[in-house]
Amino acid sequence: MPAEILTGWHAAGSSSSGTGLAQEHMVSHSLSRVDDSALIREAQRGNRAAFEELVRQYDQAVLRLALNLTRSEQDAQDIFQEAFLKAYRNVGNFRFECSFYTWIYRIVVNLCLDHLRKKKVRKENSAVAVDENGAEHNLLDQVADPRAGANPERDLLRRELGARIAGALERLTPRERMVFELKHYHGLKLRTIGEMLETTEDTAKNTLFRATQKLRGTLAEMR
């Protein structure tokens, strides 16, 4: 393997203090020498280290998406595992027709959609999450809101609103939920969302519109 390919050390220390911005940029550029396509080609030749390097670039974002969609650490971990194993097995079929980012997200999005569909059937409660030990706990109780701070009344109101939103999200179809999550909480462009869902930007836009209408309606009903 060419030595320069596997230099995927995204140094935590690339923002060295005492150096100018331009120098910092230059250094960080020299540090992020990882080139996705070179890594993909290496991974396609069966180089596991190259694939692991690719994984490290996307794993946090993938885990975050799965965690926010499933609201369960165990399920998120399962999706994470399945997505990257699927990517590893099929990396040979990757034809560079889209970015690796879109490709890996497409795999995760499909797995999450499957999960949401199954969950819809089981009618699980979204606010209750299951941790690695199988213990159930309310996610909304766990997330501290720095804005509420010393105001418990406001904190309580926010929690109530959070629970209402979680309930409203549960009432969306899996596809609406996915588009809304990717747009609202992950800030992706509708064009990218369309690519990930293997549909057009217009369809993604319409799905987002439907999702927001439903959410507004449900939240108004809950008041």
Place this chain on the structure above:
Amino acid sequence: MNCEWVKASLIEYVYDEMADDARHELERHVERCSECGEELQATRRWHQQMAARPSMEPTPNLLAASRMRLQESLEHAEQVAGWQRWVFDPGAWLRQVRYSPALAAAILMAGFAAGIMTTYGITSRRSPGLNSAVSPSEATIAGIRTITQEPGSERVEIRYDRTLTESTEGRLDDPRIQELLLYAARNNSNSGLRLDSIDLLRQKPEDDRVREALMYALRYDQNPGVRLKALDGLRAYVRGDIRVRDAVLEALVNDPNAGVRTEAIRILQEVRADASVRVALEQLATSDQSHYIRSESRRVLNSLPEID
């Protein structure tokens, strides 16, 4: 431009998905039309309200556990070769079959029938007294799965899992021994055994799999002693193998143990001209919590020629 179009476009507007000219038109319309202006305010309020649902961030523990689990699975995973796409895949075929309910039902019924007949064949041939070839005393019982008593009799069926201890011996270059050492280095919950296996493996770092195992231990092992041993085994390759250098750099910046970071500085001295090493040392020289590491980093940096 009419109010209907504006109302239908407000979501695109708040999510910043509009083309510049359409955005301009919409803003001009909203200035003139109070009804659409109120609708825009309501949409904005709703948009802000949605932030009340907390976003979950993966904890470092969850991320580390997920990475380790994936790494273990990748050990045994195989890639789908190009030609396999053209070969008949019963799994994929069955997945398609699920969309054909009648055929799926027929296959399911045939499977049931075959299963019942096979089970009947096995149970009718089985001798009444001996159900297991190995007595439980020969192995450790890992767990009991089910206990079933036949109605109206004293016969009891117990299903259990067992573990059998085996031993093997051989030279360090024996592939079987190496396989077991690699397994112990990654999977054993006993840190003493991991330490022993890493200690033995580092004598053979020229093997690519061994080097991978040493880098893995350096990155993920909880025990600083194991990480130090791994570091020692990788020392000779820090110059020639860029992956090794990256792993040592990661340890230098991120390892919580000051001893490991100090050792990493020592090992990286011979490649101190590398820009990545320089940046990492600059960071440590100013912000490491250990006074010794700060001064060591400064010392190595001072020995470098100035770069414009």
